[in-house]
Amino acid sequence: MANQSGCVYGLTILSPVIDDPKSDISHDCALRSYLATLPNGHHSPFAKISSTHMSRLVVMDDVVFVGVPAREEHLQSKYLVFESNLDGELEPYLTMMAQKTPEFVDAVWSHCVGYPGVRDVPAWIAYMKKCQIDTTFFFADVNTHTVQSTLKALRIQASVAHFIAEHQGLPAAELQAAFRDFFGRIKSMPDEEPGRHDAPGAHQVIPLNKSMAAHNG
Numbered sequence: 001m002a003n004q005s006g007c008v009y010g011l012t013i014l015s016p017v018i019d020d021p022k023s024d025i026s027h028d029c030a031l032r033s034y035l036a037t038l039p040n041g042h043h044s045p046f047a048k049i050s051s052t053h054m055s056r057l058v059v060m061d062d063v064v065f066v067g068v069p070a071r072e073e074h075l076q077s078k079y080l081v082f083e084s085n086l087d088g089e090l091e092p093y094l095t096m097m098a099q100k101t102p103e104f105v106d107a108v109w110s111h112c113v114g115y116p117g118v119r120d121v122p123a124w125i126a127y128m129k130k131c132q133i134d135t136t137f138f139f140a141d142v143n144t145h146t147v148q149s150t151l152k153a154l155r156i157q158a159s160v161a162h163f164i165a166e167h168q169g170l171p172a173a174e175l176q177a178a179f180r181d182f183f184g185r186i187k188s189m190p191d192e193e194p195g196r197h198d199a200p201g202a203h204q205v206i207p208l209n210k211s212m213a214a215h216n217g
Helices: 027-037 090-100 102-109 121-131 147-166 172-187 210-216
Strands: 008-016 052-060 079-087
Touching: 008 090, 008 121, 027 052, 027 102, 079 090, 090 102, 090 121, 147 172
Parallel strands: none
Antiparallel strands: 008 079, 052 079
């Protein structure tokens, strides 16, 4: 089904950028400048929207198409392209964008034709749906797990590799005791925080013992 791969939704939005010859700075240039300053990781506005697997914003100037019979075609305006892979349904996701990142949404989509603002959430959702195109042949590499469960699995994977490296050559009894303690820590591990720069880095593995917990925590 278009836009859907397992439990992951593929969102593609094309919003026409305002063309105002009277502006001191063109809307597409202002938009590019703002997007260039957006932080990644934990400080990204999308880190506040916990169901975001990945997202991308880019200004598209033109797409030249030469069909059959050959003729040159161009876009009628510049477009803001917004792509996102997200958990669940579209409307709750757009609602979270409006409620949790209103300043960010205003700073971006205020440069686009017909943007209604985010105070009227239903109008914002209707606007985004009007600008949406189907994400056909959508493929998500992890399409049966949420963002949090995927991050947790990656951290466990890194921690297991670290455990193996740190415990090679131990006597069987010591290895068994260490693994029981390690497994207990895995079972009680909290969900990962979206957008962290260091997740799931090697130094963020599950502590192997109490002394290491004080060092790594």
